[in-house]
Amino acid sequence: MLAAMKLDPVRRTLIQLIALRDPPTDLKKASLAIGRNHAYLQQFIQRGTPRRLPEEVRHALAAYLGVAESALRDPEESEAEAVPMPAFDLSRFELPGVAAIPEVNVRAAAGAGALVEAEEDGARWHFPLAWLRHELKARPADLRIVTIDGDSMEPVLMSGDKVLIDLSRTVPSPPGIFVLHDGMGLLAKQLERLPNTERLSIRSANPRYDSYERPAEEVTIIGRVVWFARRL
Secondary structure, eight states: OGGGSOOOHHHHHHHHHHHHOSSOOOHHHHHHHTTSOTTHHHHHHHTOOSSSOOHHHHHHHHHHHTSOGGGGSOTTSOTTTOOOOOOOOGGGSOOTTEEEEEEEEEEEESSSOOOOOOOEEEEEEEEEHHIIIIISOOOGGGEEEEEEESSTTTTTSOTTOEEEEETTOOSOSSOEEEEEEOSSOEEEEEEEEOTTSSEEEEEOSSTTSOOEEEEGGGOEEEEEEEEEEOOO
């Protein structure tokens, strides 16, 4: 029982880190996040099982809590006894103050357009939560990264650019750049609702491409482009 067991420094530190983590977590969530069963950390703290956290668990837990691995190391274990571990793929873990935004396996054509099944490809882009919330006014759960394909949005967006899409913004007011499906393919275009109508104006930034209109009911707006990244 927890009341009958004297907590050592590692267990006290772990309880404090769990309590102070932002966003909030608990022992169950932390256990699952490091790939263990839901009761793993509760048993470690309350029953003393295991007696010490294994090396791989310390590294995974430190990544999840955003602290140095040494903070979770038993003081009786010397630096010399510690076995170096390979670098962890931090995209597997939820880091404090940071949101992992998935990149999806789809190319939004800035040209003729071709629909590809939008599945997460395992890649994650990490952004500060405060920046997403205050600068982009976005929720992490609503965001996806996709790749631009084609030249019709040049020079605003170039082929190969990575764009951040806010899936919650599906109304072109104010006008802006959206990823949409116009009935023929998935496109990144400048989108605007025509005044006093139920039609949308779909435009390219590149003057070599013609603008066109579609009834709003024929267009599926996936989301608004709110940020992009480009290789120099």
